[in-house]
Amino acid sequence: MRDLSGQNHYLSAVRATPFYEKQKAVDLVNTWHRWQGYTVPDVLDNVTVEYFAIRNSASVFDITPMSKYRIKGPDALAFMNRLLPRDMTKLRVGRVGYTVWCDDEGMVIDDGTVFRVAEDEYWLCAQERQLEVLKRNAIGFQIEYAEITDEVAALSFQGPVTCKILKNAGFAGIETMKMFDLRFFDFPDGEIMISRSGYTGDLGYEVWVQNDQAEAIWDTLFEAGKHYDIRAIGGDALEIARVEAGLIAAHVEFSPANETVRPGHAKSPYELGLGWLVKLDKGVVFNGRRALMKEKKNGSRHRFVKLDVEGNKTACNAYLFDKKHGKQIGHVSSTAWAPTAKKNIALGFVDMPHGEIGTEVWAEIYYMKELKWNTRWAKCTVMKDAAWNPPRKTLTPPADF
Amino acid sequence: MTDMSNTTYDSIIIGGGHNGLVCAAYLAKAGKRVLVLEARGEIGGAANTMTFCDGRKVSPCAHYLNQLNSTVRRDLNLTSHGLKMAGSDISTIALNPEGDHLFLNDQGASGAGISANDAANYGRFMKLMQQYSTMLGFLVDLPPIDIFNPDWDDKVAALKLGWNVRFGLGAEKMSEFLRMVGMNIYDVLDDEFDNPTLKGALAFDAVLGTHTGPRSPGSVLTFLYRMVAGTDGAVELPEGGMGAVTSAMAKAAAGFGATIKTGARVASVIVENCVATGVVLDNGATYSATHIISNADPKTTVMDIVGPRHFEADFVKRVDNIRMRGNAAKLHIALKSLPRFTNLSAEQLRSRLLIAPTHDDVERAFNHAKYGEASANPMMEISIPSIDDETLCDEGHVLSAIVQYAPYTLKGGWTEAAKDNFRDACIDRIARYAPDIRDHIEAAELVTPADLEQRYGMRGGNWHHGELTLDQMLMLRPAPEASRYALPLDGLYLCGAGAHPGGGVMGAAGKNAAKTILSEGRS
Structure with a gap:
């Protein structure tokens, strides 16, 4: 990329991450998209090959554009406990937690991961920008918060052999890290943070480094993984993996409450199948508490469902019905042909009380063949678990190869 | 009263x-x-x-009574508890530097x-x-209408409001009301009158005690507000x-058995x-109750007394954004004897004296305040209460003035x-x-908004x-989630002027809060 530093920033409407040159070097197809101001690849080579790197070997995905924040100060725990519906007193130093956060109406603003890096310091990693949310939440708390999105480069390193590769790279003791542990490791030019976390429902890690360490960590991983089919991947392969893992995405499964203007268009944690994150009885006030208590008592509007769709046509953007040609009860939000689970799957929402596990709903699927539209009715079974949820996701130590 | 060594109260x-x-x-x-806890050494x-100097007493903030809620006055039987008026139906004189004053009373101008x-008009x-203001007046005695989740009382109140506007006023006056209610007083006065002194006096009344000038939006509403709640706009001392x-x-x-x-x-x-x-006092004593009711302003209540962490963030942000900019100061002067006002008799000094020569002068005075300066030519509402009220001074007189603007x-x-x-x-x-x-001056003190906050x-x-x-x-006071006296923290309520219907020595907020608390569990 051209030099865009200093006053030359205007020469491009997107920015390059510190891994840009490394990705460009293995890019065969030149298909990129804009993600929070950065340019990132959809695909670098071939989406199928990249997907199978996630499930069968090791994939490297640039998550630098994720919104990252540092929250630090004597009130850091109290601040996080008011911001998040989880009981944050339970998240010890060295642990990571998946979480959502809500507005006062109990509607989800965003989801993400929270890292307790020290007694009085957290990192928050989110899909959307959260500076305004942090600003209004900080009123009355002794904390400092800062956006560190542009200062921390990050890679998502996912797949069954990732532990082995990290071990090869010299990160001693990596195999003792449990799911959602975080640890600091020595690295040239300063410590780096590795967490056992990800967005693929599989064994994997996320590696957090300073920008000037970015190329070195990339090279370290690829050198250590050269005999293990390590592969840089784009967003398209990751999308298949996250649907297979049944994980939600902002602007797909929910409209962030703080930018949703139409009444009733935002969703609560319960409606996203994330009621397990909400600790109503944690004894302190948190955002959305009163509304969520009411919802818990009176019932939710929608239910999040993971669907096993009959046939081979993906139920892209389909409406859901209670029976074939029946009453419309919901819609599909994400779909995929799940290559590892070997299932045609979908994520979606149905009106309560529909969608209990094991029940059927119907999708009216529109699909195009050589520019001609066809429809097909497909029976969908509500699954209990995600289509892909292997024991190795949480197994410690992970299998050696 | 029963033994109060048990520190648990309702x-x-x-x-x-x-209001408390x-x-x-x-x-x-x-x-x-009930237990009332007052931080200062005296209630009120x-x-x-x-007492601001030897033997001279003065009302340190509001000095006229024009909004005291008539239901409160009756229900609490304030007269039997010693409330007496030294003056009622106090007239107004808008002063003119040349001595050509304007006299305003219930006979006219x-x-x-x-x-x-102009006089007829x-x-x-x-x-x-x-x-x-009579048409709107009933709203003062009710909690604000809950428009999202209206109960039967809310629906009745909404119907009553609609009925009052449409049939109470009639089509012609309703249309005039709807035209005027959102206007600024400056434009209305220009529509109605020619006399500059009259326009000055009315413009000042519209902005008295506010952070607005006559040309600020909503100044017709604040003019009406002064008349609402009280005894038909009558001013008492x-x-x-x-x-x-x-x-x-x-x-x-x-x-009635309350402990103060x-x-x-x-x-x-x-x-x-x-x-x-x-609650915990600053001396460490604690008291418990099922209802904690704050007569402090909403910001102080949420931000200082309870603490933002006990509320959800959007609510805290709304409370943080409540505008409460004081812009009126009090001037207190101890007088050896009554001064002579040009072309006014000593008898006429019983009136409410206004210094607000024209509506433009009032607006110009506000211009300074917009940019953090005190007005070069301040506007004033002057009272010399000691003429009618001998209890205030052992000798001489005391002059009390509300002065604008003092940001x-x-x-x-x-x-x-x-x-x-x-x-x-x-x-x-x-x-x-x-x-x-x-x-005639023996002593003078200025009480700024900063002093009012501190005291x-x-x-x-x-x-x-x-x-x-x-x-x-109304339902936006102090914030939509807290307009019905209950704050979004169980057990906590507001009863002060920060809640509907707001400020002035009115007592309606305190009464409405009590009624709301007493009706809990009944609906």
Whole structure:
């Protein structure tokens, strides 16, 4: 990329991450998209090959554009406990937690991961920008918060052999890290943070480094993984993996409450199948508490469902019905042909009380063949678990190869 | 009263201002065990009477009674508790530097070269304004209508409002009301009148005690607001100053069995498992109750006394955004004897004296305040209460004036020098109308919005506990989630002027809060 530093920033409407040159070097197809101001690849080579790197070997995905924040100060725990519906007193130093956060109406603003890096310091990693949310939440708390999105480069390193590769790279003791542990490791030019976390429902890690360490960590991983089919991947392969893992995405499964203007268009944690994150009885006030208590008592509007769709046509953007040609009860939000689970799957929402596990709903699927539209009715079974949820996701130590 | 060594009460009221006392009285009357905790050494908050120099007493904030809720006055039987008026139906004189003053009373307007046309129109205009405020007046005695989840009472109130506007006023006046209610007073006065002195006086009444000028949006509404709630816009002077009003309220509350403690500053509210259950005083004493009711302003309540972490973030942000910019100062002058105001008899000094020569002058005075300066030519509402009320002075007289504008956030701060300068500017201003006043002055003090905040804990020195503008009224006061006196923290309530219907020595907020609490569990 051209030099865009200093006053030359205007020469491009997107920015390059510190891994840009490394990705460009293995890019065969030149298909990129804009993600929070950065340019990132959809695909670098071939989406199928990249997907199978996630499930069968090791994939490297640039998550630098994720919104990252540092929250630090004597009130850091109290601040996080008011911001998040989880009981944050339970998240010890060295642990990571998946979480959502809500507005006062109990509607989800965003989801993400929270890292307790020290007694009085957290990192928050989110899909959307959260500076305004942090600003209004900080009123009355002794904390400092800062956006560190542009200062921390990050890679998502996912797949069954990732532990082995990290071990090869010299990160001693990596195999003792449990799911959602975080640890600091020595690295040239300063410590780096590795967490056992990800967005693929599989064994994997996320590696957090300073920008000037970015190329070195990339090279370290690829050198250590050269005999293990390590592969840089784009967003398209990751999308298949996250649907297979049944994980939600902002602007797909929910409209962030703080930018949703139409009444009733935002969703609560319960409606996203994330009621397990909400600790109503944690004894302190948190955002959305009163509304969520009411919802818990009176019932939710929608239910999040993971669907096993009959046939081979993906139920892209389909409406859901209670029976074939029946009453419309919901819609599909994400779909995929799940290559590892070997299932045609979908994520979606149905009106309560529909969608209990094991029940059927119907999708009216529109699909195009050589520019001609066809429809097909497909029976969908509500699954209990995600289509892909292997024991190795949480197994410690992970299998050696 | 029963033994109070057990420190558990039904209700604890934080602050013994007039609304806190009214709330206490209503709750105690209903048989509740009530404790009022007042930080200062005496009850009344800003509605009290203070000695500002030897043997001279004055009402340190509001000095006229024009909004005291008639239901409160009746229900608490304030007269039997010693409330007496030293003056009622007090007329207004809008001063003219040349001595050609304008006299405003219930007979109409005269003087200042007012035309027959303007004089006739003045009567008609005030009658119309009174009709509007009467039509809206019933809203003062109700909690704001819950438009999202209306119960039967809300629906009745909404219907009544609609009925009053449409059929109470009639089509023609309704259309006139709807035209005027959102306007600024400056434009309305230009539509209605020619006489500059009259326009100045009415413009000043519309902005008295606010952070607005006559041309600011909503100044017709604040004009109406002054008339709402009280006794048809009549201005009264309580004997013994404003402290006599709160003293009668305290006697009423105590009479019903409420306990009132002074010198008891609440340091914080005890919150257990997301419920307010008690208070801690700054001396460490604790008291518990099922209802913690704050007479402090909403910002102080949420931000300082309870703490933002006990509320959800969007609510905290809304409370943080409540505008409460005090912009009125008080000037108190101890007088050896009455000064001579040009072309006014001593008898006429019983009136409410206004220095607001034209509506443009009022607007110009506000211009300074917009940019953090005190007005170069301040506007004033002057009272010499000691003429009618001998209890205020052993000898001589006391002059009390509300002075605008004196912004809370004065550039460079309210230093002693800044206060002295503004005090002198105010006295100079009075001297234009009463040239010999300096010969009569024994002492003078200026009470700035910063002083009001420091003395009475009202943020920004805003004595309405939040500016009275359309976006901070009714169901938006102080915030949509808290407009019905219950704050979004179980067990915690507001009863002060920061809640509907707002400020002025009115007592309606305290009464409505008590009624709301008493009706809990009934719906």
